[in-house]
Amino acid sequence: YELTQPPSVSVSPGQTASITCSGDKLGDKYASWYQQRPGQSPALVIYEDAKRPSGIPERFSGSNSGNTVTLTISGTQAMDEADYYCQAWDTSTAIFGGGTKLTVL
Amino acid sequence: QVQLVQSGAEVKKPGASVKVSCKTSGYTFSGYYMHWVRQAPGQGLEWMGWINPNSGGTHYAQKFQGWVTMTRDTSITTVYMELSRLRSDDTAVYYCARDAVFRREAGVNWFDPWGQGTLVTVSS
Numbered sequence: 213y214e215l216t217q218p219p220s221v222s223v224s225p226g227q228t229a230s231i232t233c234s235g236d237k238l239g240d241k242y243a244s245w246y247q248q249r250p251g252q253s254p255a256l257v258i259y260e261d262a263k264r265p266s267g268i269p270e271r272f273s274g275s276n277s278g279n280t281v282t283l284t285i286s287g288t289q290a291m292d293e294a295d296y297y298c299q300a301w302d303t304s305t306a307i308f309g310g311g312t313k314l315t316v317l
Numbered sequence: 318q319v320q321l322v323q324s325g326a327e328v329k330k331p332g333a334s335v336k337v338s339c340k341t342s343g344y345t346f347s348g349y350y351m352h353w354v355r356q357a358p359g360q361g362l363e364w365m366g367w368i369n370p371n372s373g374g375t376h377y378a379q380k381f382q383g384w385v386t387m388t389r390d391t392s393i394t395t396v397y398m399e400l401s402r403l404r405s406d407d408t409a410v411y412y413c414a415r416d417a418v419f420r421r422e423a424g425v426n427w428f429d430p431w432g433q434g435t436l437v438t439v440s441s
Binding site (some may be wrong): 254256265296301304307309311 | 361362364376422427432433434
């Protein structure tokens with residue numbers, strides 16, 4: 213099972229960034245999103261497709277439709293520049309997408 | 318607060334084994350599964366498996382079966398990941414990551430929080 217993400221996404225400060233993650237029948241599963249800033253450990257930003265953990269800014273949101281889940285960052289800030297990974301479970305195995313490098317230009 | 322503190326960087330020769338520890342604090346150790354995830358330099362995340370700290374039961378990704386061993390010591394609330402027969406492409410940062418839901422079976426949940434990572438370098 214594979215999850216496919218675009219390798220890179222660019223966005224201007226203050227604009228909206230969307231990062232997609234596609235997989236077979238992904239809509240039937242729950243997905244999570246992790247942010248990894250350079251030199252840091254991954255950190256959860258979205259779980260169960262669209263829920264935000266406490267402490268995660270409201271500008272982070274998620275959605276799941278069909279075979280694609282999407283992480284949306286509204287009003288993107290420079291501090292959001294990082295790698296983002298989607299993750300889902302398939303037959304008791306955790307699968308991560310290949311990661312998307314978000315650049316805030 | 319919940320903390321996962323991992324052991325320090327290791328340098329190993331090909332064919333050797335490495336054992337990485339993850340010391341936990343700030344929560345009920347037996348109530349949350351623990352996962353191990355690795356990341357090769359410049360690459361993405363790869364899930365290795367989980368351990369149930371309550372029972373000691375484990376489940377490994379197919380790729381790592383027969384090759385990785387996850388254990389725990391409940392007296393010091395620490396989990397371990399041992400990888401044997403190391404090769405150069407095992408060079409990676411290894412993370413422990415706690416399952417996020419209390420006493421719910423692994424395989425449906427998300428990972429929160431993560432340890433700081435342990436760099437394992439395999440080189441002759």
